[in-house]
Amino acid sequence: MKIAAVEPWVEAPLRRFVDDARARLALLLHPTGQVLAQAGFTREVDVMTACALASAVHATAGELGRQVDGRAFGGLHFGGQEKQMYLAPLETSRGSYICFTVFGEDTSLGLIRIYFEELVRELAAASLEAPPAPTAALAGGFEAELNRNLAALFRPRDRWEGRGGQPPGGR
């Protein structure tokens, strides 16, 4: 599965998570909706949409949790007929993130949760050794940041590959 990360320190833990848990899609994003890494997506518009929706669902569930339980809920699971999703927050020394995972019938919620716990541990450890973040997660130029991250995940070559075309000047 193709994995792309804006910051290299998240790539190896995310790859292990996706491989071990047999997830079909995974996104690592800031609670603001800014993407940090993705696995399995082929179009940037899908990443953008998924990030916006995941961020909104996380915010809604968090607020519901605070009202019902006095604190934000830890994780959220939705089950469809063939696919399911698991959305959960995680903390690192570089800040809070959300992991959005889509999985099918070849794995289970139990396995996803177990490997998610390992992802949390691995990211927490990797974040300690990672170089300082280039910019704050929620900088003033949010849209510019979003576009920069999407551009890093989906370089022009990927789009041509996806459409069966050739990049300018050939390869």
Place this chain on the structure above:
Amino acid sequence: MSASLRPVLETLTRQRGVRASLIVSEKDGLVIDSSLRFGQDGERVAALAASVYRKARLSAKAAQLGAVTFLQLDAERGRICVAGAGTDLVIVTVADPAANVGLIRMELFKALELIA
């Protein structure tokens, strides 16, 4: 439901060498109820045992061997036994390598009848 399942699990965990007994959803790999000795990670065992059992069941079906009723996994430091009765629920036990599997198997089938 949980109150009626607990005695079934406690009977299993009282068997010599048994460290944990769990009733698990095969589809989700989540614990329905459990009786664990100190130090056992129920959620991890449940998810992995349910996954192995599910794969065994699908493999047996693909090989036209019929339904899987009992699965035993022997490892260096313990063994996992799983029994299912064709529903989503399976019963999982984690035992020492020296535990009496015949007895565990018999108790698992008794327990299956009780929870069916």
